[in-house]
Amino acid sequence: MKNIAGIPENGKKRVVIVGGGFGGLKLAKSLKKSDFQIVLIDKNNYHQFQPLFYQVATAGLEPSAISFPLRKAFQNQQHIHFRIAGLEKVDAESQAIHTDIGVLKYDYLVLAIGADTNYFGNQNIKRHATPMKSLGEAINLRNTILTNFEKALNETDEKVVNSLLNFVIVGGGPTGTELAGALAEMRNYILPKDYPELDFSRMKIYILEAAAKVLNGYSEASSVKGKK
Ligand SMILES: Cc1cc2nc3c(=O)[nH]c(=O)nc-3n(C[C@H](O)[C@H](O)[C@H](O)COP(=O)(O)OP(=O)(O)OC[C@H]3O[C@@H](n4cnc5c(N)ncnc54)[C@H](O)[C@@H]3O)c2cc1C
Structure with missing residues (x-):
């Protein structure tokens, strides 16, 4: 496999951050002024601010409001290199990473590739749910939600209309709870104006949570307020 092009061997120790x-x-950013050569690798060319995915999913914010190009953070930096690449393998013995654009040697390797949705082994949830762990998934969720309302307009079977207006959120942690709250605000203030032909008193929002309360692990006051 070829080496990733254009990253010079310049005598500096190379820190590869994936x-x-x-x-x-x-x-x-904190190594910007250091004496290392920094190579940042990401499968996307943008940074995503995950705490506000729920706003994108409920059409409150545009995707561009919560993401920005990674290159923008490193303008005019000679010893910081950025490449769009997907990590495929780490060869610790020869101190090299293998990516879909080639191989790169490192002196120090930092893996900061985050996490993916955890379904806790529940295959049915995995099969039927729409995850929200990347900007792409948040946009997909938004499209699904809005498409369901459009479908409901054209549906005559009441049962199907109810199912299109039925939201089930798995997980009553911060993300599930704030998503439920955002959907409720949409139902109360925005959707009746956008879809005056739909009866939003039929829109139901459920949170499925294994613990006895939402925001488990937060203060009791937060849990009570979250439930409300
Ligand atoms: C919906 C949601 C809401 C959240 N809300 C909050 C909050 O309110 N407060 C809070 O503190 N935390 C919140 N979090 C958690 C927080 O976003 C994460 O803890 C944090 O982003 C983890 O940082 P990280 O650098 O480990 O990974 P991430 O920020 O996930 O970054 C991982 C990066 O690795 C890249 N990548 C992944 N795989 C590869 C690969 N194979 N090759 C190349 N690149 C790859 C990805 O594109 C991504 O840019 C939330 C998370 C989610 C999903």
């Missing part, structure tokens, strides 16, 4: 999310970006 993942330009919260951790990787912060580290790359």
